Amino acid sequence: MTPTKYELLLVDDELANLQKLERTFMGHYGIHRARSGEEALEILARVPVDAIITDQKMPGMTGIELLERSQKHRPDIVRIVLTGFTEVDDLIAAINTGKVHKYLTKPWEPDSLRLAVRDALEKMELVRENERLAAQLQSANERLRTENILLRREMESRTYPRAMIHGSPEMEHILGLLRRVTGTETTVLVQGETGTGKELIARFIHAESNRKDRIFIPVNCGAIPKDLVESEFFGHAKGAFTGATQDKKGYFEMADGGTIFLDEIGEAPPELQVKLLRVIQENEIMPVGTHQPRKVDVRLIASTNRDLRAEVEAGRFRQDLFFRINVFSVTIPPLRERTGDILPIAEFFLRHYSLKLNRPPGHFTAETRQLLLGYPWPGNVRELQNEVERLVLMAEPGKPIGPELLGDHIRRHHTAPLSAGGDLKSAIRSLEEAMIRETMARCGQNRSRTARELGISRQSLLEKLRRMGWPD
Template sequence: MTVIQDTPTLPRSERKPLYVQVVTQPALHGCWAVNISETGIGLIATPSGPAEGPREGEDLEMAFTLPESRARIRVRGVVRWRHDPEDQDEGAVTALGVSFHGFEGSDGVTLKRYLLDHQLYVAAVYAEEGELRGLREALESHVRLRFVPTPEDLDTLLGRGDISALLVCGRDEARAIALVERLASRRAEADPTGAGPASDLSPRILYCAPAVPTRLVELFNQGKIFRALVPPFEPVALRQAVLQASRELGLRTEQRRAALELERNLLRERAREAPRLSPGANVTEEPGFRSPVMRQVLEMVRVAAPHRVAVLLQGETGTGKEVLARVIHRLSGRSNQALVVQDCGALTETLLESELFGHVKGAFTGAVADHPGLFVLADGGTIFLDEIENTTPNLQSKLLRVLESGDVRPVGGTQIRRVDVRIIAASNRDLAEEVRAGRFRSDLFYRLNSFTIDLPPLRERPEDILDLAHYFLGHFNRTLRRSASGLSGEAEQLLVAAKWPGNVRELRNCIERAVLLSGDEELVTRRHLPPALVSTAQSPHRPLRVSGAGSLRDRLEQMEKEIIREALERHGGVVRRAAAALEMDPVTLGRRVRRHGLLGKEQ
């Protein structure tokens, strides 16, 4: 085995930052890369002790994924040095330097291409012939230079988004100062709050033209230039200034990456707080899923969960659509990734678009920093969009684009990011009715409607009421530190007889109130339940009253109207569900609803 010495003077062996997780053999716990070159890699790890992992001079097999391209690199190396901290407390960091000596397949070429394609780009504007030669001699072996003659060409170049430093050259002081002021004003427009001297993603400006010293100090203090260099340039000083300015961009980029990773890890941890279910788990033993109708719902969930198909959950408010979305996520192959939940009815269109797709700094008033958006945070996982019927047609078109292509573009941005996200949507209303009424885009509905699951209201699944009530009672005893001993027989009868317009959410709040009102080791009785619930549960169903006057035909018409009215009230005004309960064709029932003047009940 030949050990290749580090040669930092060679550009291709220059180490560049790389922050990715590395899988090693022998295993090293918590192993991450911190820098990389064609010939080696720097690692940090948190082993359980100095005996874990390879020692100096020993071979090591590694596998890691390159950013952006997502190419998987497999390589063998030898540990050149290893430093273990004196204190071997939990979380102590070990550092290692590893030299490569063998890549799998063409992985060495892939890594070389990655390192070449990710060189630093530096722009120079107004550079004259003599300056061009000096800049090339000092910088071309370290960065990729781009020369532009006019501000318009510079705008085009900066629009690429990969320029890390800008050299303002030439002998015309007025022209150079005007360009600096112009770039500063553009940054101020991008950041209307004035927070910070410059955009954190703007290339640093190195002023290399003549200027009055007091003016240079003023520009520097205002944050409009990073450094001033007086021609003629000393190559080493110029190189150090450019590399230092370029490292600023790398640092900011890494800070953004780390912040994004922290957010995603937080979402993953929240998803793991819920009980883990395997595809064979008996979900029907969970409270609220034991009635025959909910067993049918869960059968549909088991069919849809393992696949990437979009799922649409429809049901009245409070029926447990978010709970079912979490079950779908936990039964899918994405359960180790993030589940992101967003209520589409809680924000305005502008804020919801920013929350879902992200925004760039300065996209609107108050956007003082870049925000990645929930679709980016959910990459690889699942996003649950509740009350999707409240979205606007403009936002619906953007959701459709994500569903069809996976492309996400932040508000105010130009770069498009491709994500792999499974979408689960939910609606309190019948989306088919919303499409017919012109309030929801048909193309988005048909994409979401590939697998629809209807959640029945609680009044249609009485077998689940007491099961859920006892579950909530135990839950609130624990969380509220109470000791209610159970439900009395009368309380159970009232709970079963109630209509529950707020469904499971209303039942949950009812039991929470009852637990708070109960004493130590006391049964929950009628007096602990909400008075409105007790009165509605005790009152019999309203009988159909038909006037004694009129012909038999008129009296039958009146009775039909009352029957349809009651069915619509019981099913939240949804004609399709009312028709199913009355065993009628929905189109026929719709005609009769209009004939009886009950259109208001459809909404």
């Protein structure tokens, strides 16, 4: 410890005492002198003092009063009081509440006072060091947390399947529509039941856009606690609230230059809706605890599995925000309404999970395929994906996957419509259509091959497709 780096404030109303104090510390510390508590407070306001050594008994403010008041503004400095024997009782309370670190009774020895001051300054130094380290640790933690979020998102984007697997004309149509806006800055709203692939579509739009080399940040609007929403989305300045030890970037700033995916926007609480509207209108954000708006350049994609228009009518979603995000909207049909996707997706995951388990991929038997096609898949692609993962685990490696391995609910579903009676002609027709869709999907939409597989003429297939409303 190099003593001269510290500044002492010596306080006594009697000049002789003050001079004695000064002599005691001269050469070791920077010295400031005051003849009263009032004068001492003035100095304290101007000079970064490290320790106060004061007489207790002074006209006007007493030493303890001075230390008490100094504690409010400068809680971290050393406070020592010099006092007569008779006044010690008054001191006990002040010491117990931390207002005074140490007292020395008069007459005091220069050596013991010097020692007391040095000890106290050393302790203070340790406390300060501790606080510095704790603050550094906390800011390192904040930084790691942000980096962690970014890395995790990067990882996810690598593990998500690159392509939208599809074989249905419905999906082909949607992808065609989307290609018109991928290269633009247009806000896109993706609607659809759970598990239909809304997030995958959002990633597809980003991956096909001019921002593809920048970050894609998905945020679930319904999953963030209400009182954290503002700081999570828009960031905060150091000191904005208790615990804000560090400037923090929100999602919008992290996504600057890239794309933000507002997942489940229908679940955004009203406070968030107002703020989102502002970002969209002004292209700027206001971190909590700042008054200076910051420009951000972010492409927006939003998703919802609720009917947003109905939410607006019910007063749960702001109409102005709805208009802003409903610029270009696509609705992904449930899997049961695009049966042409079922087998290509199932076969994709069959290969995917077999590869993962290092097993030769088997294949689905005709009956299994029929059952997969006939089931309504309320959980959509996610449910199909899970079912195939389970099948791969249960099947013998490389062997055909028969219907007995399918979940009961899928097998049972098949028998229900057959026993439900109804008109034979329409039942045959729907079986015919299902087989055509399945074969078309399997043959990559190739009509000649499909006709061959089904054992009918190409002409007859084309007629049937026209009747089904299949696009040319």
